Amino acid sequence: MCRIGSIKSKVAFSPSKALYLMLPQQEGHDNSGFAMVMQDLYGIFTPYKDKPLLSLACTQRGAQMVEDFMDSHNFEQLAEWIPVPNNQPGLDIKAMPYYIFRNYDYPEYYRDKPMAEKEELLLDIRLKLRKILEDADEGYVYSFWPDVLTLKEIGDPRDIATYFRLWDDNGCLMAKSIVVQCRQNTNYDIVRYAAHPFFLQGYTLCANGENTFYTKNKEFQKSLHRGYVGFESDSQNFLYTLHYVLHELKWPIKYYKHVITPLPFGEIEQREDKEVLKAIRQSLANLEINGPNTIIASLPDGRMITCCDSKKLRPVVVGQTEDTVAIASEVCGLNEIMPERDMTKDIYPNEREVVVIDNDLEVQRWKQ
Amino acid sequence: MEAIKSQDIGKADLKWNIEYLPERCTMCGSCIATCTLGAIEAGVVRVDKTYSEDFQPTPLRTHRTIPVIKQVKSIANACVGCGMCEKVCPNNAIHPVRNRDNRQTLLSRDAGPIKRGGRTNLNAQRTLDHIIVGRISQMTDPSLDSIRHTFDIRAPFGRVLPAEKLPFVLKDGKLVMAHKAPPVRWIYPLIFSDMSIGALSTRAWEAVSMAVAYLNEKCGLPVRMSSGEGGMPSKLLESEQLKYMILQIASGHFGWNRIIKAMPRMKVDPAGVLIKIGQGAKPGDGGLLQAAKVAEHVQAIRGVPKATLSSPPNHQGLYSIEESVQKMHLSLNAAFGFRVPVAIKCAASATSVSVYNNLLRDPYQICGGFFIDGIQGGTGAANEISLDHTGHPIVSKIRDCYLAAVKQGLQGQIPLYGGGGMGMTGNAAADAFKMICLGANGVFVGKMLIQLLGCVGNEEGHCNACNTGKCPTGICTQDPRLVKRLDIDRGAQKIVDYVLTFDKELRKLMAPIGNSSLPVGRSDALVSTDKAIAEQLGIQYVC
Numbered sequence: 068m069c070r071i072g073s074i075k076s077k078v079a080f081s082p083s084k085a086l087y088l089m090l091p092q093q094e095g096h097d098n099s100g101f102a103m104v105m106q107d108l109y110g111i112f113t114p115y116k117d118k119p120l121l122s123l124a125c126t127q128r129g130a131q132m133v134e135d136f137m138d139s140h141n142f143e144q145l146a147e148w149i150p151v152p153n154n155q156p157g158l159d160i161k162a163m164p165y166y167i168f169r170n171y172d173y174p175e176y177y178r179d180k181p182m183a184e185k186e187e188l189l190l191d192i193r194l195k196l197r198k199i200l201e202d203a204d205e206g207y208v209y210s211f212w213p214d215v216l217t218l219k220e221i222g223d224p225r226d227i228a229t230y231f232r233l234w235d236d237n238g239c240l241m242a243k244s245i246v247v248q249c250r251q252n253t254n255y256d257i258v259r260y261a262a263h264p265f266f267l268q269g270y271t272l273c274a275n276g277e278n279t280f281y282t283k284n285k286e287f288q289k290s291l292h293r294g295y296v297g298f299e300s301d302s303q304n305f306l307y308t309l310h311y312v313l314h315e316l317k318w319p320i321k322y323y324k325h326v327i328t329p330l331p332f333g334e335i336e337q338r339e340d341k342e343v344l345k346a347i348r349q350s351l352a353n354l355e356i357n358g359p360n361t362i363i364a365s366l367p368d369g370r371m372i373t374c375c376d377s378k379k380l381r382p383v384v385v386g387q388t389e390d391t392v393a394i395a396s397e398v399c400g401l402n403e404i405m406p407e408r409d410m411t412k413d414i415y416p417n418e419r420e421v422v423v424i425d426n427d428l429e430v431q432r433w434k435q
Numbered sequence: 436m437e438a439i440k441s442q443d444i445g446k447a448d449l450k451w452n453i454e455y456l457p458e459r460c461t462m463c464g465s466c467i468a469t470c471t472l473g474a475i476e477a478g479v480v481r482v483d484k485t486y487s488e489d490f491q492p493t494p495l496r497t498h499r500t501i502p503v504i505k506q507v508k509s510i511a512n513a514c515v516g517c518g519m520c521e522k523v524c525p526n527n528a529i530h531p532v533r534n535r536d537n538r539q540t541l542l543s544r545d546a547g548p549i550k551r552g553g554r555t556n557l558n559a560q561r562t563l564d565h566i567i568v569g570r571i572s573q574m575t576d577p578s579l580d581s582i583r584h585t586f587d588i589r590a591p592f593g594r595v596l597p598a599e600k601l602p603f604v605l606k607d608g609k610l611v612m613a614h615k616a617p618p619v620r621w622i623y624p625l626i627f628s629d630m631s632i633g634a635l636s637t638r639a640w641e642a643v644s645m646a647v648a649y650l651n652e653k654c655g656l657p658v659r660m661s662s663g664e665g666g667m668p669s670k671l672l673e674s675e676q677l678k679y680m681i682l683q684i685a686s687g688h689f690g691w692n693r694i695i696k697a698m699p700r701m702k703v704d705p706a707g708v709l710i711k712i713g714q715g716a717k718p719g720d721g722g723l724l725q726a727a728k729v730a731e732h733v734q735a736i737r738g739v740p741k742a743t744l745s746s747p748p749n750h751q752g753l754y755s756i757e758e759s760v761q762k763m764h765l766s767l768n769a770a771f772g773f774r775v776p777v778a779i780k781c782a783a784s785a786t787s788v789s790v791y792n793n794l795l796r797d798p799y800q801i802c803g804g805f806f807i808d809g810i811q812g813g814t815g816a817a818n819e820i821s822l823d824h825t826g827h828p829i830v831s832k833i834r835d836c837y838l839a840a841v842k843q844g845l846q847g848q849i850p851l852y853g854g855g856g857m858g859m860t861g862n863a864a865a866d867a868f869k870m871i872c873l874g875a876n877g878v879f880v881g882k883m884l885i886q887l888l889g890c891v892g893n894e895e896g897h898c899n900a901c902n903t904g905k906c907p908t909g910i911c912t913q914d915p916r917l918v919k920r921l922d923i924d925r926g927a928q929k930i931v932d933y934v935l936t937f938d939k940e941l942r943k944l945m946a947p948i949g950n951s952s953l954p955v956g957r958s959d960a961l962v963s964t965d966k967a968i969a970e971q972l973g974i975q976y977v978c
């Protein structure tokens with residue numbers, strides 16, 4: 068089993084906070100990986116919030132390939148953070164030679180285009196980069212999006228943090244929103260692309276659990292959108308469906324839950340909106356999710372959501388203080404980073420609920 | 436020496452022989468009265484008897500003529516092994532036995548092609564038995580509890596729109612329907628398949644429809660039944676129970692006169708309309724109801740005189756079958772105001788995937804389901820040569836069609852139903868479940884239902900006399916005396932009990948793979964112990 072968590076705060080914080088959230092939950096994972104997506108960045112990235120940020124891990128040759136590619140596609144490099152690793156002996160990490168976090172400016176002829184067109188461009192560039200790096204086996208590209216940074220590595224989360232000097236809290240890497248996962252590898256080979264959180268066009272998602280409708284989901288999603296690729300993990304299905312429902316179909320967020328865990332027909336029949344719910348259930352039957360799972364996602368507009376499977380086989384808890392809301396698989400994580408909070412206000416979402424945290428940190432509970 | 440001609444038919448030439456024990460027989464005559472095929476008769480034999488009349492045994496020999504039951508030595512009256520004589524005999528004096536060395540098949544063709552009912556006797560191989568539900572949820576992904584958890588066992592029947600084509604508009608943050616979408620009914624994934632009044636006795640048909648009504652109204656299982664090509668009683672057409680019925684239209688259009696006349700008086704819409712193009716048991720051959728079975732009420736319902744009724748192999752169109760199918764889809768959709776799903780049934784064939792691809796284009800969104808009927812489907816009457824030598828197995832066909840839809844991202848839009856041999860070994864739940872994992876939305880059964888009513892026929896040449904009008908169990912005949920043999924209440928109850936168990940067994944298969952709704956297309960849940968099958972179906976090979 069994996070452990071997942073997220074923090075959304077009014078004040079920028081360091082990634083170490085996310086690590087403190089996750090480490091007490093360590094019994095639930097086997098240290099096979101650590102990954103996080105940071106959003107709403109501060110520190111060295113503050114001046115470039117509207118410029119796409121490329122996150123990748125690669126070899127030296129891979130780095131050169133990326134540079135050539137970006138040059139030939141008229142992306143102008145603006146800023147860069149290349150972590151200087153702490154290579155002390157004994158660390159449990161399968162590190163890549165290079166980690167690149169680099170801001171670009173859009174090609175000149177794109178700068179005045181509407182955001183929708185830019186979004187498509189950014190996706191295409193990431194997919195192409197992924198393809199050339201994959202074909203050459205020279206690296207991994209995780210995200211290419213304004214104000215979003217992704218770090219994924221295989222190994223012990225504590226050692227990964229040491230390696231990247233995330234414990235230092237030197238203020239260069241800060242964010243107001245982080246989604247994080249520590250991985251227990253179960254069904255799939257340990258591959259970097261299989262590590263959550265997954266990212267697509269502003270949508271970030273990580274999941275804890277199993278999706279027994281993986282094959283169905285995958286077979287359907289493959290033809291829905293060019294960005295639905297990889298399928299290294301059965302949890303990517305959650306992200307792609309989230310993206311499809313919100314970004315492609317442009318349905319309100321509450322319908323996401325109706326797609327992944329539709330109400331039983333008996334209950335649908337009792338509802339006023341039964342025609343709509345039935346239509347959703349039948350048209351998107353292939354996106355239904357079975358199996359025990361919990362998800363945490365953050366949306367392009369900054370909102371964060373969590374929900375779990377329809378049988379509530381995987382737990383999740385939401386805790387809050389004045390300026391921070393955190394979500395974790397286990398409450399011990401919350402106790403570590405916000406011991407002072409009012410625990411009676413902790414929310415354990417039920418199987419029919421979606422918890423949404425908006426940008427004012429107001430926590431809403433929606434019943435499906 | 437008595438003259439003998441080698442061409443004379445003897446007992447040894449027949450598929451079934453009667454074993455008769457004269458010493459047990461009291462000559463009550465029950466067996467002869469019961470045998471509908473005229474396969475036995477009373478006769479006499481001269482026997483050598485040893486007897487004694489003294490107080491002490493003083494054996495004497497004599498020759499006596501005694502009455503016996505004899506098998507009729509003719510192909511026209513050949514015993515079919517139905518065992519009714521055995522059932523009725525109070526003294527266990529008679530029963531049929533299979534005769535392996537018979538020559539009946541060879542010798543039966545004098546009067547033209549052999550006709551019979553039942554299913555293929557040659558290609559009854561069982562692909563599904565080489566498939567196992569082999570991906571069990573354990574540990575991180577726990578099994579469900581088949582008794583405690585809720586399961587949503589429903590299948591769509593009707594044209595499912597892709598999400599981006601749903602007529603949704605956003606109003607106050609909520610999706611609402613701007614206009615109607617094509618009708619889709621969520622039904623039980625086990626459809627009672629098309630057996631007509633005519634092929635079945637009215638009573639047998641009634642027993643099946645009673646079971647359907649009971650399952651819907653008392654058990655909450657929305658089981659649907661297809662009328663078969665042959666119309667329905669007006670009373671049922673005008674009743675509330677019409678909503679459980681899928682009206683079938685086949686190339687003979689039998690019964691539609693009555694259906695159309697009843698339309699203004701229908702209280703509810705039927706569950707659907709099924710256009711029958713072909714039948715798995717006899718693909719490329721139209722329906723056949725032999726004159727012996729065209730009784731008065733059958734004439735009335737179908738609006739025909741007493742004669743052998745052959746539906747043409749094709750629906751007649753001006754230009755092409757595709758065109759007429761398109762037109763039928765449109766006109767039948769229109770006939771019920773686009774409120775009733777219209778589906779189509781074809782015999783499985785090497786071309787099924789192209790047919791399905793054709794349907795999937797469906798520019799008017801009017802095709803509400805594709806029913807594929809495999810070679811192991813049953814029939815009330817067909818030429819034996821069609822039954823045994825034409826057709827196509829259903830399992831890989833369903834899989835191919837599903838994968839063809841997957842390739843285009845259209846899976847689920849035109850629901851797939853597979854039939855033909857489902858439940859052949861008695862366990863329909865296992866068959867249905869595996870078909871569903873391979874891509875079917877549900878399955879349909881026919882033969883199995885009449886077997887539950889009491890039909891003794893099987894795929895090994897047992898009985899299969901459905902075409903003769905002499906069905907020994909009263910199921911497939913219109914002879915009023917024979918029809919009485921069927922207790923319709925008991926028959927209906929048997930079907931109900933079976934379906935309730937089917938439902939429980941389906942849960943028993945869904946629970947271990949951790950699914951609470953039907954795992955349509957979840958081929959990863961299956962493994963096969965046969966390499967060729969695994970490869971063909973794209974599932975894991977295990978040994």
Ligand code: SF4
Nearest residue numbers: 470514515517518520
């Ligand atoms: S087994 Fe059936 S057909 Fe044969 S003699 Fe007995 S009753 Fe007649």
Ligand code: SF4
Nearest residue numbers: 890892898899901906
């Ligand atoms: S019992 Fe009747 S229905 Fe069954 S095979 Fe014999 S004739 Fe056909």
